[in-house]
Amino acid sequence: MKDYIESFPEQLRTALKIGQSAKISFKGHHLLQVCLSGLGGSGIGGSLVQDYVSGLMKIPFFVNKSYEIPRSVNAQTLFIACSYSGNTEETFVAVKQARKAKAMIVCITSGGALHKFAEQHGYPCILIPSGMPPRACLGYSVTQILYVLAKAGLIQKSFEKEFQDAILTIEKQSTQLNKQGLKLAQKLCKREVLLYTTVGHEGLTVRFKQQLNENSKMLAAHNVIPEMTHNEIVGWRDIQKQRTVVCISAPNDYPANLRRMTFLKKVIKTSQAEIIEMQLLGESFWKDALIFIHLTDWVSWHLSLLNEKDAIEVKVIDRLKSEMSKK
Secondary structure: OHHHHHOHHHHHHHHHHHHHHOOOOOOOOOOOEEEEEOOHHHHHHHHHHHHHHOOOOOOOEEEEOOOOOOOOOOOOEEEEEEEOOOOOHHHHHHHHHHHHOOOEEEEEEOOHHHHHHHHHHOOOEEEOOOOOOHHHHHHHHHHHHHHHHHHOOOOOOOHHHHHHHHHHHHHHOHHHHHHHHHHHHHHHOOOEEEEEEEOOOHHHHHHHHHHHHHOOOOOEEEEEEOHHHHOHHHHOOOOOOOEEEEEEEOOOOOHHHHHHHHHHHHHHHHOOOEEEEEEOOOOOHHHHHHHHHHHHHHHHHHHHHHOOOOOOOOHHHHHHHHHHOOO
């Protein structure tokens, strides 16, 4: 896993080249919504893009993480099927339903059944490098999602510069980010971890949580402001010395949400839980996001060492897949 984290900038460079060269035609398609189907390491890119396009696209973009697709999917839907292996059960069931609904389908995969499906039915398919854990290939998948939207005329390609800025910053600060990741890991080790964020950063926060789950072999939970300040905040009453709360925000967040975060931290302190603040730069969405992803990937890897766990191993998921394959 360490090698995958270290090569993240180069992965992003390669991903940009793949996306730029992808040939997809949307001629004759009048799109009224976008549905992306993907789970786990293949689906989190969709969650990040959903946060990104919420203030950019004039049509809805939503992420489907189920076997069944929404009934609204039809011939005026761009349906993006994203599965790194190409064999994600839920995504493959969903894309076949999208075909029946006559949606405009684009596939993103490294091969497998999804690639064969795209070839069989003549759907555009962006192929990304194979042979890695899906969660280590977020750079490949999220970039292709953005290029699909750009080629459909739904967003501009301004994300390219943001990616380039992030790549240069990560390379310049690689040692510093690694060391920072270690310090954060030491603070989270053997703790009950809660991740709190503001609207607009939930995709990033879930990515962090998933890396703690899979790489560090830890449980973690997350919630989002302002919603959680209408319910979960009430649960902060008893002494909670065993918990560490990571508060994730940006200086340009909606001001009222930042005030809610400030109040929430005061409440948490009365329960004697530890608080770690992680503030995004607020410069651009993708520069912030990609640097945060790289940093928190280091956190998860260092925690795997502190927890004496194999960051690659996901045997329980393998057992589940084996069980689900039984007729």
